[in-house]
Amino acid sequence: xxxxxxxxxFSGELIVVEYMLxxxxxxxxxxxxxxxxxxxxxxxxxxVPPGDIQEKVVGKIISLEAVDASHHRALISFAVELTGFQFxxxxxxxxxxxxxxPGVRIAGLRLPDLFLDAFKGPRFGRxxxxxxxxxxxxxxxxxxxxxxxxxxxxxAAETGQFARGxxxxxxxxHGLCDQPFSPFIERVNYCSEAVRRANSKTGFKTRYxxxxxxxxxxxxxxxxxxxxxxxxGFLLSPGLVGWDxxxxxxxxxxxxxxxxxxxxxxxxxxxxxxxxxxxxxxFGTLARLAGADLTVFxxxxxxxxxxxxECRAIAHATEExxxxxxxxxxxPGGGMTIERIxxxxxxxxxxxxxxxxxxxxxxxxxxxxxxxALRSSLExx
Amino acid sequence: xxxxxxxxxFSGELIVVEYMLxxxxxxxxxxxxxxxxxxxxxxxxxxVPPGDIQEKVVGKIISLEAVDASHHRALISFAVELTGFQFxxxxxxxxxxxxxxPGVRIAGLRLPDLFLDAFKGPRFGRxxxxxxxxxxxxxxxxxxxxxxxxxxxxxAAETGQFARGxxxxxxxxHGLCDQPFSPFIERVNYCSEAVRRANSKTGFKTRYxxxxxxxxxxxxxxxxxxxxxxxxGFLLSPGLVGWDxxxxxxxxxxxxxxxxxxxxxxxxxxxxxxxxxxxxxxFGTLARLAGADLTVFxxxxxxxxxxxxECRAIAHATEExxxxxxxxxxxPGGGMTIERIxxxxxxxxxxxxxxxxxxxxxxxxxxxxxxxALRSSLExx
Numbered sequence: 001x002x003x004x005x006x007x008x009x010f011s012g013e014l015i016v017v018e019y020m021l022x023x024x025x026x027x028x029x030x031x032x033x034x035x036x037x038x039x040x041x042x043x044x045x046x047x048v049p050p051g052d053i054q055e056k057v058v059g060k061i062i063s064l065e066a067v068d069a070s071h072h073r074a075l076i077s078f079a080v081e082l083t084g085f086q087f088x089x090x091x092x093x094x095x096x097x098x099x100x101x102p103g104v105r106i107a108g109l110r111l112p113d114l115f116l117d118a119f120k121g122p123r124f125g126r127x128x129x130x131x132x133x134x135x136x137x138x139x140x141x142x143x144x145x146x147x148x149x150x151x152x153x154x155x156a157a158e159t160g161q162f163a164r165g166x167x168x169x170x171x172x173x174h175g176l177c178d179q180p181f182s183p184f185i186e187r188v189n190y191c192s193e194a195v196r197r198a199n200s201k202t203g204f205k206t207r208y209x210x211x212x213x214x215x216x217x218x219x220x221x222x223x224x225x226x227x228x229x230x231x232x233g234f235l236l237s238p239g240l241v242g243w244d245x246x247x248x249x250x251x252x253x254x255x256x257x258x259x260x261x262x263x264x265x266x267x268x269x270x271x272x273x274x275x276x277x278x279x280x281x282x283f284g285t286l287a288r289l290a291g292a293d294l295t296v297f298x299x300x301x302x303x304x305x306x307x308x309x310e311c312r313a314i315a316h317a318t319e320e321x322x323x324x325x326x327x328x329x330x331x332p333g334g335g336m337t338i339e340r341i342x343x344x345x346x347x348x349x350x351x352x353x354x355x356x357x358x359x360x361x362x363x364x365x366x367x368x369x370x371x372x373a374l375r376s377s378l379e380x381x
Numbered sequence: 382x383x384x385x386x387x388x389x390x391f392s393g394e395l396i397v398v399e400y401m402l403x404x405x406x407x408x409x410x411x412x413x414x415x416x417x418x419x420x421x422x423x424x425x426x427x428x429v430p431p432g433d434i435q436e437k438v439v440g441k442i443i444s445l446e447a448v449d450a451s452h453h454r455a456l457i458s459f460a461v462e463l464t465g466f467q468f469x470x471x472x473x474x475x476x477x478x479x480x481x482x483p484g485v486r487i488a489g490l491r492l493p494d495l496f497l498d499a500f501k502g503p504r505f506g507r508x509x510x511x512x513x514x515x516x517x518x519x520x521x522x523x524x525x526x527x528x529x530x531x532x533x534x535x536x537a538a539e540t541g542q543f544a545r546g547x548x549x550x551x552x553x554x555h556g557l558c559d560q561p562f563s564p565f566i567e568r569v570n571y572c573s574e575a576v577r578r579a580n581s582k583t584g585f586k587t588r589y590x591x592x593x594x595x596x597x598x599x600x601x602x603x604x605x606x607x608x609x610x611x612x613x614g615f616l617l618s619p620g621l622v623g624w625d626x627x628x629x630x631x632x633x634x635x636x637x638x639x640x641x642x643x644x645x646x647x648x649x650x651x652x653x654x655x656x657x658x659x660x661x662x663x664f665g666t667l668a669r670l671a672g673a674d675l676t677v678f679x680x681x682x683x684x685x686x687x688x689x690x691e692c693r694a695i696a697h698a699t700e701e702x703x704x705x706x707x708x709x710x711x712x713p714g715g716g717m718t719i720e721r722i723x724x725x726x727x728x729x730x731x732x733x734x735x736x737x738x739x740x741x742x743x744x745x746x747x748x749x750x751x752x753x754a755l756r757s758s759l760e761x762x
Binding site: 009034038039040041042043044047048049052053056057081082083084086087088089091092093095096097098099100101102103144146147148149150173174175177178179180181213214215216217220237239240241242244245247248263264265266267268269270271272274275276277298303304305357358359361362 | 415419420421422423424425428429430433434437438462463464465467468469470472473474476477478479480481482483484525527528529530531554555556558559560561562594595596597598601618620621622623625626628629644645646647648649650651652653655656657658679684685686715738739740742743
């Protein structure tokens, strides 16, 4: 435990951030030094009080090396205590004001166990989700109900088709919120009931995960109402509700349901190669730290522009050693077609939650039949 | 009122987003069309149901014009009902998944009164803050207590000096949260008491605004505890806690205190010229819609890299007509020195909250004397 209300005892444990600096050799050292001060004391260096503040609160450059003529890699460490062991302040330390410096990108993160242990992390993870869904030896099959504009009853009918078709996780499209055409509570009641009915017929363990990313003062209440209605998990968009709201819902034992993390409104962190936060840190590390059990991101080769390498790095971050925390599912989506599924399974080495959206709606067969065929093809691979 | 739980009656009121597309003429139309679908139905265009969904839910291109060979301006409209009149879903509609498209930047926003009326907006604004602080005919004078690592008592001593020196608003440095060296509740109690004592001596109406950007499940509780302790407002960082948390605190009548909005962790939205959201929209329009009374941003010519034009545009967004909502204070900061103050006052035409941070700490005079001299120089201009 961290002592409260007294002079800090520093543990010596450090968060190490790998910053990629888009700058010349000449300016690289001063930029790295600026980050050390800006992210901590936010004080002119020459008037920082000596002693603990200068020595332990100010960030420290561990190494600084050229990558090419205009890029330098800086490893900078911060005392873990600066975060207060809270997610918001952790983001503040690693990328608060320095997010406003052009040419600073977080390329990697090393988090000590003392910090990681302060978070519950993913409640289910890959193994817990497989058990909850009864799915072994094949990828998870997930989809979204859409388009917005349908009524709650129409969306529930679609949900029922997906559930009877054996989709493992049916989520709200991330654009479904609390619009007049399908208000949150109404939609969740109808769709949960549709899944319950389907499961009782099929014997499948399909789960419906509504999108919780509404008003800050409603998220927790909605979560409980959704659970009471029979929802089997939650879709949360940290770009909309903040990362710590994801953590709050994920860690709440009175809810105890799996979390799927959605990338909406987070694009600005990754679209510019020389600014922001790397794909693997934001969609892998941060999602996992917040307690997501599945992390949605745009797959390579779809209608977004993530590369194979970026997707590989995200997948790696979902399963690399991470303190006591379990591995989570990468859930690549974004214009995925049925034809690409074998290639995608191979790319993610089988440990993947396939997110098939609009692609399922093409053609003449019913949704239910298409889903059953897809599930069967996965089971018989 | 919007009818709940029944087929939507569309009002015909539209949110119009000005997107700057970094693309060739050849690709500009398909990118603009993709945005119309991606931000709404997220469905392949050829299978979107006809009728209301095709005609009213899918976004519509109002105009598309070349700016130069590689930039095109698209005005795209969305039915206001798609937002559910909620902040998170509003962000989702204007920049959710399309934030992940490279080369898409929000350059401007037009919000209809029907939408603006759904938000309380700034409670104080410029005129309300001037009245609360008793400051007329001069800029507001604001500063931050720092550096982190000081104890709550040390920070309170600093707060007392600033207050006796006649600073109008003393905020927590945005990096002060709930760290072991100055836990939130302890710090707020000490600092509020320091301001109360100073005000009773000086007759000034100085306000202390602690930073609320802690865990999602503590923000509201902290706000009430801070108010009970005598805090005179709140600093909130939407990048950390989410925009709607700012709105929630600002709109809460049981709190009823002014809000200062901080740009930490928001840099990725503005650092790349061809991605993200324009400075004026994020630091002006969004802050004002969320109900901030002051919006902090890095001033031109400081240690960040905002231009004069970008700062001018932010200032414009704080005061342009905005439904029923009042004008708010731009609070430029970031390495502001005392010497630059006359120039800055002129630039912002007097309607500005000067945020002087580390710069006050230089030199040999006491903080109190430096602040009094500064206040006096502003009053006698």
